[in-house]
Amino acid sequence: MPDAGHTQSCPRGGRERRRLVAAVTLILAVWSQGALAVDAPLSLAEAQGLALARSRQLVAQDAGAAASQDLAVAARQLPDPVLRVGVDNLPVTGTDRYSLSSDFMTMRRVGLMQELTRSDKRRLRAERFEREADKALAEKDRLSAEIERDTALAWLDRYYAEAMMAVLTEQRAQAKLAIEAAEGTYRGGRGSQADVLAARVALGVIDDRASELDRKLQNATVRLERWVGAAARQPLFGRPDIDKLRFDLATLDTSSLGAHLVHHPEIAVLGKQEQIAQAEADLAKANEKPDWTVEVNYLHRGPAFSDMVSVGVSVPLQWDRRNRQDRELAAKLAAVEQAKDEREEMLRQHLGETRAMINEWQNDRERRQRYERELIPLAVQRGSAALAAYRGGKAGIGDVLSARRDEIDLRLQALQLEASAAQRWAYLNFLYPSTKSMPTTVSTERK
Template identity: 65%
Template structure:
């Protein structure tokens, strides 16, 4: 009897080992199939790289086109503002009789004259130059705003691309675990029918599959949302496969020179141009203390019996209340200059502090992700292998194996989420400046005429 019992136990262990080995092989085949499916879903055209997505977003942007028109408009206004005001043609009739026997006559009264003349406002060359300079600075400011928009487009496109990349990665992980869960249901049902397992194991496997299906539904929603955000920048993205992500272990910023680098940030450049515009407005207010003169020349024609006449006139505004008008205007413009300088300084401090915090967070997240890859994920896999070995030896239940597998997927999803957050920080830091920042910086300093 003992030998018979030992033989039955050995046969039981052999069958269990064979079933589990078959299950593992089928699981590997299912994993390969699921990964191939994920790869083929987006195989309509060549994989989309991050750089290509950014290029498409730049080409597709209407905001940049609108700013190009604004720059052209400001440059044209700079030319127009540097010219003298248009001369004014004046014509009329003076001293026309309206009563008496000569009423309505142009030739009877010696005072009646037909008049034609020209009036010209003489604006000082310094004022015209300052007005032209102001529009040139507006063009440069808009060019700086275009640089801000370009950096934002590259950054937001990178964020959308990375969200899609990691959503696809999470979908592959969940698909892998879902396929394994279905195989475990088959194994549990087979063991239960053969009298080697319990119905509780079947229910546990079915519950695990339901949880994986629920998580897969959530991941599919995440993929759809990521597609929507990527399509906002590059157009339809649902059929595009993504290439491998670029290296995200380095950024284009150096903590040692961060303050000086941020001082050239596009948003700071916009405020610097705003300071120059305000300073030019103050110079104009100062120049307005000198009133513009108006010169007028006219020719008056009378009847043949009387002499024709020429008139010359000069108009000069009387600045009789300068302390409450011109001086107040200058004071207001100088206050705007100080306001613009204070806003620029405050934004510079804010950008430096935020950037340093982001760099610290990015470095910390990289350290944490390395810990997941080197310690937490391998430990979770070892725990699963130990649970499977215990289950094979009859020392653990299927529920223990399922719990270990859930722990693996939780750890892997957490690692992917941490990688997503880390790379999103990388994108925000790496694209503080446009990719072609050097060329853009040179363009901002060119003559805008």
């Protein structure tokens, strides 16, 4: 017959083992998911989406727009009525002093006062806040474009730093082989110790350049981390096509570029500021007609006397209109002209910068293609020829090292040109937020 205590302890031990297994399984699942999340590659589009989702600036602009909309609703309403309560003609001397009912002139007063703001003035005040809301949304578009652009620049900086590091890693392996070859020929009596030292110097130069590139890579990762957080440590993939833009260069001449940039977020913000200034000028014009205030009072006297009602109207007297209302209107109209001029100047600035950037982007692409099509293949052929001559005893190790050094320089220069073109591409391609349609169609390559 089984022991009773043993029979009771088995289920409890089984439950504990199952709980332990479940806990270990959960820990492994969480760890594996975290490992997958860390190792998951990060594309440029994903990085930009993550940067937009993490941004608190965009949330702040939404809050600002909502606040202005609420103020616009409030501005359409009449001012709150004013309750007036008081005592008139209270005696303070004589036998009736401080009596509220003995003297026939003593009255307890209750009244309402209402300012009658004209409907057109209330409408203009509301429109002014609505323009503020529009400006906050335009600021959000500007910030979205800047976030996408800066994220793209940080992503591309890290991408090309890694690409350059890969070139140096490949060349470092070749440099180590060159050292082994120089040492072998030196031991065989066909080479000199100077060749061995030259090969080692070449390896040291590559290591020094790799150290500099590693610093640039770390800084690029830090800049990307500012936008995407811990995801900046993930591997990158999916280099964008930097030979195409979101607008059509083939149909974009100097005149149409200006019309295109009118919709630029920074220009749009200044356009909203101009609308705000115009709304304030319209309101100043409406203020030339004063608002009336109506007041009704009920006056209660002692029981021996009758109660009374008083009605009054208050009208501001614009006795110095030339130096008050007219001056205010002139100031607001000057602010409108100021906003127009600032917008026009900003448009000219962006037009010049964009035209120059397009030229630089096209030039960098053409030079990069020349490197890939002509210069790098020639450098590779020269390196192969130098190596063959060295193996045949017709050239020294210095010729081989010089050819490989030139090849490294050309490969890095080609990557630098491509990185420069990618930076110009980021500035041009994200003049506008990706969530908004461009004023023109998707671009084609330069003809």
